[in-house]
Amino acid sequence: xxxxxxxxLMGDYADPDVGTLRMRTMxxxxxxxxxxHAVTTRLTPAGPRKTLIQVLWLVDHDAVEGRDYxxxxxxxxxxxxxxxxxxxxxxxxxxxxxxxxxxGPFSTYKEKNLEAFVRWYLKQLxxx
Numbered sequence: 108x109x110x111x112x113x114x115x116l117m118g119d120y121a122d123p124d125v126g127t128l129r130m131r132t133m134x135x136x137x138x139x140x141x142x143x144h145a146v147t148t149r150l151t152p153a154g155p156r157k158t159l160i161q162v163l164w165l166v167d168h169d170a171v172e173g174r175d176y177x178x179x180x181x182x183x184x185x186x187x188x189x190x191x192x193x194x195x196x197x198x199x200x201x202x203x204x205x206x207x208x209x210x211g212p213f214s215t216y217k218e219k220n221l222e223a224f225v226r227w228y229l230k231q232l233x234x235x
Contacts, residue, residue: 134220
């Protein structure tokens with residue numbers, strides 16, 4: 108590599124182009140991991156119409172900024188996708204608050220975890 112040190116990987120991968128691992132804990136947390144970094148996003152309800160959002164970028168503990176990763180190359184993609192997600196959430200909230208909105212059932216195919224979360228959340232509201 109012409110005297111340059113190879114970037115540390117977050118696993119024992121000979122090929123850094125191994126794809127990504129994605130995990131979701133619906134409805135409020137998701138993770139995207141590649142061989143050299145991971146991004147985790149967590150949403151926490153903070154009141155009516157308010158959500159706290161925490162996005163963390165993780166790199167190998169031995170990685171050195173500027174040598175092993177460049178923030179200006181790492182952050183823009185995740186910032187863009189996060190901001191797009193938040194915009195979608197804001198638009199959905201506006202729709203729900205509309206006089207024309209009528210609630211319907213959750214999709215049994217795609218939203219069973221969301222339905223389980225709502226049941227859990229409602230139980231928390233009435234706990235002693």
